[in-house]
Amino acid sequence: MNIILTSAVSGILFMFSGFVLKDKRHLNILAVLLFIAMIVSGIFQLQGCEVFQGKYPNMIETDPYRILFFIILCLIGIYYTLVNRYNFSKPGSHVSDYFALILISFVGIAVLATFNNLMLLFLGIEILSIPLYGLAGSAKHKMRSTEAAVKYFLMGAFSTGIMLLGITLIYGATGSFMMKNIVAYAFDFQSIYYLGWILLVLSFCFKVSVAPMHFWAPDVYEGTPTVFSSYMITIVKGAGFMAFITVMGAFKITSEIVAQNYQYLLSFIIILTLILGNFSALKQKSVKRMLAYSSVVQAGFMMFALFEINDESQYALLYYTVSYGLASIVLFYALTQVKNVSYKGFNGLSKRSPLLAFASTIALLSLSGIPFTSGFLAKFFILSSAMKEPSNLILVIAALVLAVLSVYYYIKVIIAMYFRKSNQKKIKLSLNSQILLVLGTVLTFALGIYPDLLKMLLNCLTSR
């Protein structure tokens, strides 16, 4: 309950802070402070120190993994806020409103981190999504932004309907919303419960933007102001996966045929995602749209964690989220700095801003999965968690061969930055962003060389 309360209070606080704090830089500091408050309340919750028990204690639970995931997402949030310090005022002038929306969506994440009931899951997903519709349309004077908001809203409502239907069917089969009652239900291929379960999976596919429900993603991520699409594809996607893995992990699949179907379903989703995402990204002229498709591809990789849900795969997912988050935030920051988001806009960036080019290169290499960056170990962990079944070797090989395509469009950016010349203007970075870019790069390397760093942090937080 701690984290839900803290994040809700933070959101409300921010809605009114616009009246008090006129200087936009202070808003930034306030946001960071509130994130820290959320982290602290999360730590308290981990240590079993609840401020408020609530009237329905069974509806929420303290699952250490999810609380840790929440804390990590808050940490990424801090990094995101600091890096984009001067970018929040780019879409429009209501900076405090944007922050309020971001923090309110964190309420959704907090609910997802604690739910023990399908109704709460639904609430969490909704609270997470609705502020995002607002953020997507925050650049009001731009058609693309409005289009993105409308598209996102319509598609989001559609997928919410699917999720609700799934929950209803599961309720119809079991007569309960509580996780512990419904997961004990041994379901088979014929039951209505199975249908509900499939619908739940599909609606999650929508939320994390994997095929066949990914079609909205490129348009929305491209149309949304860059600073907010950065938030949507890192933190929101991570939160979606956190809920996804929890729900999938909770269902006890006892029937052989259902287990088999689950494997087929996942393999189908993954392969379809990787093929559609990679081949579409290959053709793009705009780096932003390419990154949008690449986020679909990366989500396809994250799906590997769902094959066999245990400590390792959960940790792999967390690690992947961190690594992908770091890289994407840096790249989207670079997108806000170049004038033109096409590949041409990156031409000669190594001369125009060596640090930005270097940080982006490391981020791109991390996304491609080159060793010594965290992206490699993320891929390694997540693929290895799917390797319990020998037949998955084919799937892993297919995924990696398709990943070669992704390397191709990532290095196209590197080629533009380093091997092509341009006479565009130099880019001056503020000291703040220089330090943070260096920090991001160092973290990418540190996690890539010594992956236990993250584990040490987690142990440190959970130990009493």
Add this chain to the structure above:
Amino acid sequence: MLLSLLILLPLIAGIILTVIKHSRPLGFVGTAVSIYCFVYTLFLLFTNTAVDLTVVFPWFKLAGVQASIALSLTGLGAAMVLLTTLVYAMLFVYFYTIKKNYSNSFYGLLLIAFGGLNGVFLAQDLVLFYFFWEIVLIPIYFLIGIWGAKKTRISANTTFFIYTILGSFLMLAGIIYIGFQLRPNSFLLTDVMKSTAEFGKLQTLAWLFLIAFAIKIPLFPLHSWQPAVYKASPTPVTIILSALMAKMGLFAVVNWYMNMFPFTCQVYDNLLYVVGFGLIYASLIALTSHNVKKIVAYSSIAHLALIFMSLFSQSEIGTKGAYFQMFSHGIVVLGLWLSVDYMQRKYKMKDIKSIGGLAHIDPWLAVFFTFFGLANVALPLTSSFIGEFMMLNALYSYNPILCVIGCAGVILSAAYTLRLSTALLFGERQNVPEKRQKFPKTLWILFGIISILILVLGIYPNVLFNLFQN
């Protein structure tokens, strides 16, 4: 622990050189580091020091399988590290001699590749090996992309990168399968060997690794990236590609592939025919092409194919010969490329038709180039002769057809090497200065050292054989 110095020193120096902004050229740092590494390797290998030649540290653990930082300076790996440090030292000294100042990042990236190469040859842990295997690629990629030939560098470079990444990702799938399906105790070579031996036939898995290694060597159907890249890259990078990175592939075959999948060695006769076909094919292209870099590149493919064939000949003499030839080929090719680079710089050589009659005006260059060419042909008394003789000998007892292919390759190699040196050195003077040219003293010493090495190894090969043994 001191062993990691061979990796860390170049790596750190390289990163610093790449990143810092300094207007003055700092090439001497690279020279110092590479010479130091060379001397240090010599010191480790040929004196009985107390330094432990194997290092094992726990690194991270995944699903109960331990990955460790394990290095070892023994056997073929030791010889390869010696070759790497030697080639690098020579290369950097050569930069000094010709007074060509690249920017600091150039030297920095070269040094990063240096650290990675040493890592590949030292690593005894599968994951660590993969780390270094990949990291060599990145600096080379940037070196070619930034300093390569104007027109072709981007396309050649992209082909190269995508090709090698494809191989690496296939290998990664193999590593994941080994780690989490076969479940060895750790990723150490010894543990992996145990678990693959238990499982018997692992054909698919073996192919995943072999394709990765074959792309790097490169072997016949997977070689198409190589000539374009050799042509497009600046000569120092070409030297590293052909003298060292090709050896990475061969070394991986010896150290990893053959140890992990000993059973498959008998199955691969048909593969050897394909490789043999590649040998002849590459030699014929070398015989007809006009671009000097292309000729040396294809000659390299042919020689490496022969080494690969003899590695699979399942006899001690063949393996030994192949090891020896791996070292010797590195030195010979270094000599060849350095002289080609010198000719390009001084006489603006483009292809074999563009200049001629160099022997009249630059006799020392002619002497050295001819000598390296003869070493490439494997004339007796040169080091290549020892290796090729042993390899052909082993191939004959294994499969005479393969031996015939190998011998044809040697004959063709004589043909194209002599064609090359005849066209450049002898005949009418063409597009060269009238007066006799001065040959720099330092270059004289450098080429002299390479020649002496070739001769010494050709006359007294036991120096190297002893090294393989320990």
